[in-house]
Amino acid sequence: MPVAIVTGAASGIGLALTKHFLEAGWKVTMADMNVEAGTxxxxxxxxxxxxxxxxVSSWDDQAALFRETFxxxxxxxxxxxxxxxxDRQLLYEDVYETVDGVQVPVKPNLKTIEVDLNGPIYSLWLAVFYFRRNPAGKKGKVVITASNAGLYxxxxxxxxxxxxxxxxxxVRSVAPIxxxxxxxxxxxxxxxxETNLAPKDLLRRMPREHVxxxxxxLRAFQSFADDDALTGQAAECSLGDIFYRPVLPYPNESERWMFEESHKIWEAGYNQS
Ligand SMILES: NC(=O)c1ccc[n+]([C@@H]2O[C@H](COP(=O)([O-])OP(=O)(O)OC[C@H]3O[C@@H](n4cnc5c(N)ncnc54)[C@H](O)[C@@H]3O)[C@@H](O)[C@H]2O)c1
Known part of the structure; x- marks a missing residue:
């Protein structure tokens, strides 16, 4: 039976996905910061x-998570x-401290970047390391939870x-490799x-027809488990539908050539095989 790691598994989408995999007979490592709920x-x-x-923003934590699971x-x-x-820091704010009577800017809180971007990159890096070491050459699948806010x-x-x-x-960049x-x-x-991500007041205000x-x-996550040909996809999940979104159309022939036919030139330039 397959083995999955699910991060953010103590609530919302991660918890639902964990239950989904367990019902299918999988083994699941549930990773989360919330020790009380997770345990x-x-x-x-x-x-x-x-x-x-x-x-997930800690390399050491994720390295231990993958190692222990394997x-x-x-x-x-x-x-x-x-x-x-x-977001933990609204970028529109005028945040400063006063030093010697002068207003100086305060370093912004970029925790969201550490969790939502560094975290998945650590996961991808570690996943590939262990996939390469799976028994009998069995390889694997990475699915990152982005958002419709990754499209608009x-x-x-x-x-x-x-x-x-x-x-x-x-995902679109690494998938072909x-x-x-x-x-x-x-x-x-x-x-x-509907999860614990959004403030309760937002949940209350959101019209049900847009939830x-x-x-x-879960169907989108499952589609990636079922179909080995699906890769580099951004699966937009809205209401009852899944849309596997295409990349933007090219505005001219040169842009099409640049991203579809120039790989060998880029690889040679960067000395990659
Ligand atoms: N709920 C939505 O409407 C929605 C829409 C699009 C994308 N998403 C994405 O879905 C994913 C899951 O969110 P959710 O809606 O289920 O929210 P949620 O708040 O219900 O669950 C998130 C879980 O992640 C855990 N977590 C937070 N920071 C962590 C960290 N640094 N390391 C490990 N665990 C951490 C939390 O403890 C929690 O258990 C997120 O990536 C979110 O951006 C959610």
């Missing part, structure tokens, strides 16, 4: 669920790099939107889903 949930979910405390279960087949947070501007949470856009660019090793890398871009059911998001 309790894993105990309730049974012996195929294993909780490991990990802050040693415990003997392989890692599917990594859902799902943990995420909203999102003024209330610009740091979040930056990370989610970056994730879409990341990793597929040569039978490793697929995709992301999902859910619209608004995407968890079942759509």
């Amino acid at each position: 309790k949930l894993a105990a309730e979910l049974g012996p195929s669920a294993f909780f490991k405390k990990a802050d 040693e415990k279960f003997g392989s890692i087949d599917y990594v859902a790099a799902n943990a995420g947070i909203d 501007p999102f003024p209330t949470n610009p740091q979040y939107a930056s990370c989610k856009h970056a994730i879409v660019g990341l 990793f597929i040569k090793e039978n490793i697929t890398v995709n992301c999902i871009c859910p619209a608004f889903v 995407t059911p968890m079942s759509t998001v």
Whole structure:
């Protein structure tokens, strides 16, 4: 049976995905910072669920998470790099301190970037390392939880939107390379889903007809488990539908050539084989 790592597994999408995989007979390492909820949930979910405390923005935590999972279960087949947070510093604020009577800027809080972008990159890096060491050459799948805010501007949470856009660019960029090793890398871009991410007041205000059911998001995760040909995809999940979004159309022939036919030139220039 496949082995999955799910980050942000103590709540919302990560918890729903954990239950989904366990119901299918998978083994799941549930990673989260919330030790109390994670420990309790894993105990309730049974012996195929294993909780490991990990802050995804910490390399050491993620390295230990992957190592322990591989040693415990003997392989890692599917990594859902799902943990995420909203903005912790609004970029529109005028934040300063006064030093010797002069207003000086304060370093912005970029925790969102550390969790929502560095975190998935650590997960991808570690996933590939262990996939390459899976028994009998079995390779694996990485699915990162981006957002519909990775496809459209999102003024209330610009740091979040930056990370989610970056994730879409990341999976589209690495997928053509990793597929040569039978490793697929995709992301999902859910619209608004009822979880603990958004403030309670926002949940109360959001019209029900614009809330995407968890079942759509789970179908997208499952599609990447089922279909080995799906890679480099951004699966927009809205209401009952999944849209595998194409890249932007090229505005001229040169741009098409640059991204579809010039790889050998770039690889030679960067000395990559
Ligand atoms: N809910 C939505 O509407 C929505 C829409 C699009 C994308 N997403 C994305 O879905 C993912 C999951 O969010 P959710 O909606 O289920 O939220 P949630 O708040 O219900 O769950 C997130 C979980 O991640 C954990 N977490 C937070 N920071 C962490 C860290 N540094 N290391 C490890 N775990 C951490 C939290 O403890 C929590 O258990 C996020 O990446 C989010 O950006 C959510």
